[in-house]
Amino acid sequence: MKAKETIEKNQSTEELIKNAARRVFTKKGYAATRTRDIAEESGFNLALINYYFRSKEKLFDIIMLEHIQTFVYSIMGIVNDRNTTLQEKLQILISHYIDMLIENPNLPMFVLNEVNADPQKLVDKLGIDKSIQEMPYMLIQWKEMAAKTKMPAFNPVHMLMNIVSLTIFPFIGSPMIRNRTGIDVAAFNILMEERKKLIPIWIKAIMMSGHAEE
Amino acid sequence: MKAKETIEKNQSTEELIKNAARRVFTKKGYAATRTRDIAEESGFNLALINYYFRSKEKLFDIIMLEHIQTFVYSIMGIVNDRNTTLQEKLQILISHYIDMLIENPNLPMFVLNEVNADPQKLVDKLGIDKSIQEMPYMLIQWKEMAAKTKMPAFNPVHMLMNIVSLTIFPFIGSPMIRNRTGIDVAAFNILMEERKKLIPIWIKAIMMSGHAEE
């Protein structure tokens, strides 16, 4: 897709260290990462990390915040788009996430891990809160649709869980899935590409299944 | 059978330390756990941990192995049962997992994390391999069913991912879900109880959706 090795070219030392930190933190998590790992990965000396970022934790918080933004804010535009239907949003959203996850397969594990470690930090330290409070347009469309089709309207939380589960979990389980099934990363990614088309169909099927149940 | 009266009652020091270690490791993971945390949680001194278990890592491996067994081997009987239909297996399996996960909500994150950290360890050190190699009876039933109904037979890997995703992911995402939706653990668990009935219905709907797609 992208010619991505023009990148490491004219970057400042600060950028290079941050990029190294991103790679190491994202892969190993906060506790298992040593500042020495980051130094080595960046090609610079250990002392530079503190020179630019004061401490391991401050550097981590920067990476963490960026990841949360990638994870959460990147979809705000999609779910609030007035010009797409619900089904279109679903397709775009899932496709967007799967692309992003193929690029950054360790991201979900990282984010969930650190949220797990300290759920309050999200709110306190990183200021994730205000802009996600109002109801996204997507949910409004959903409720309209449920009312119109006299669908038994599952708890929206269930549906949200279903979409997120089907999209993200395979990446979280990837090492185990590959370990057990023997498929490699390339084959795994092909499966994920397939899911871009399949998940929206499945979600629709799940929504319709309420009828049978009633 | 015996009730659970002997909980923290007549257990040996070794047991008590192991139980404390299980709680701490499962919650925080290997790297973020200090042997001092385990000592404190157990009520005993730090030195006792090494007296009984030689090292942090050896203790960890014991906990890890137990968890893997809970996670994997506990379902062997279910998926290989000759006397239940595919749909029954699905219901039993999902219900079994959700019960287990309500009891041990941190377990999936823990297992996936450590597998992620070192996928090879599963095979090398813990000897997880032989008994999971032959095709489970459940998969045979599945293929028969797919052939009989002329269903377009998704890649079984997709269906496995779907079942596992819908069942396990909500627990992995629980802290974030609760943080964003504001529901508490009790309300969350009620949702999970609902999913015992819903997921098998949804899976069936997903399998049927192949027809529409063709």
Place this chain on the structure above:
DNA sequence: GTCTATATACGGATAGAC
């Protein structure tokens, strides 16, 4: 800005008293 050398703290493990 970037390095080497070092101070300081922390965590795993052990010695030895009881």
Place this chain on the structure above:
DNA sequence: GTCTATCCGTATATAGAC
């Protein structure tokens, strides 16, 4: 078996040379 005291490697962070 269980404790206190301590050792020692490792990791973060800083001082100071260049």
